[in-house]
Amino acid sequence: xxxxxxxxxxxxxxxxxxxxxxxxxxxxxxxxxxxxxxxxxxxxxxxxxxxxxxxxxxxxxxxxxxxxxxxxxxxxxxxxxxxxxxxxxxxxxxxxxxxxxxxxxxxxxxxxxxxxxxxxxxxxxxxxxxxxxxxxxxxxxxxxxxxxxxxxxxxxxxxxxxxxxxxxxxxxx
Numbered sequence: 001x002x003x004x005x006x007x008x009x010x011x012x013x014x015x016x017x018x019x020x021x022x023x024x025x026x027x028x029x030x031x032x033x034x035x036x037x038x039x040x041x042x043x044x045x046x047x048x049x050x051x052x053x054x055x056x057x058x059x060x061x062x063x064x065x066x067x068x069x070x071x072x073x074x075x076x077x078x079x080x081x082x083x084x085x086x087x088x089x090x091x092x093x094x095x096x097x098x099x100x101x102x103x104x105x106x107x108x109x110x111x112x113x114x115x116x117x118x119x120x121x122x123x124x125x126x127x128x129x130x131x132x133x134x135x136x137x138x139x140x141x142x143x144x145x146x147x148x149x150x151x152x153x154x155x156x157x158x159x160x161x162x163x164x165x166x167x168x169x170x171x172x173x
Contacts, residue, residue: 003025003027003029003060003063003069004060005060005061005062005063006059006060007059007060008057008058008059008060008076009025009026009057009058009059009060010026010055010056010057010058011023011024011025011026011031011055011056011057011058011071012024012053012054012055012056013050013051013052013053013054013056014030014052015052016046016047016050016051016052017046018035018045018046019034019035020032020033020034020035020037020038020046021033021038021046021050023056023058023071025058025069029069030069031058031060031068031069031070031071032068032069032070032071033056033058033071033072033073034070037061037070037071037072037073037074037075038050038073038074039073039074040074040077040079040080041080050073056073057073057076058071058072058073058076059071059072059073059075059076061075
């Protein structure tokens with residue numbers, strides 16, 4: 001019997017490992033169902049979903065020569081229904097939305113590297129646009145000049161040891 005990718009077959013679980021299950025296929029061949037292809041939900045232990053001797057329907061999802069046959073059980077099942085998204089997502093007035101982002105008083109908030117909430121951009125309370133600093137460069141030459149200027153500033157700060165993180169120079173002596 002010639003197998004091809006996309007074929008759906010009946011098989012029997014012959015062995016279970018921590019990374020998946022081996023399934024006997026028609027024609028005396030066998031394949032592996034990787035743990036990620038057992039179910040649509042998270043699978044921590046394959047034994048919670050399958051048992052040795054269990055009859056299963058599998059789909060051939062990959063073949064490497066005549067030796068390895070990759071199988072999927074979950075692709076033979078209908079996908080689970082998608083959970084509806086909340087209607088007011090991102091419009092939370094408390095200042096925190098789904099990922100810690102939201103709006104309050106017309107300003108945008110985000111989480112900084114330390115997990116603290118900061119205000120960024122947006123309008124101030126009067127509704128006027130917030131001044132965010134120097135205007136973005138318009139030409140390539142301007143961008144190069146800005147990059148060089150920022151690089152020189154950062155290098156001089158590093159040489160003086162002004163940054164808290166990173167490597168520090170050791171004094172010789």
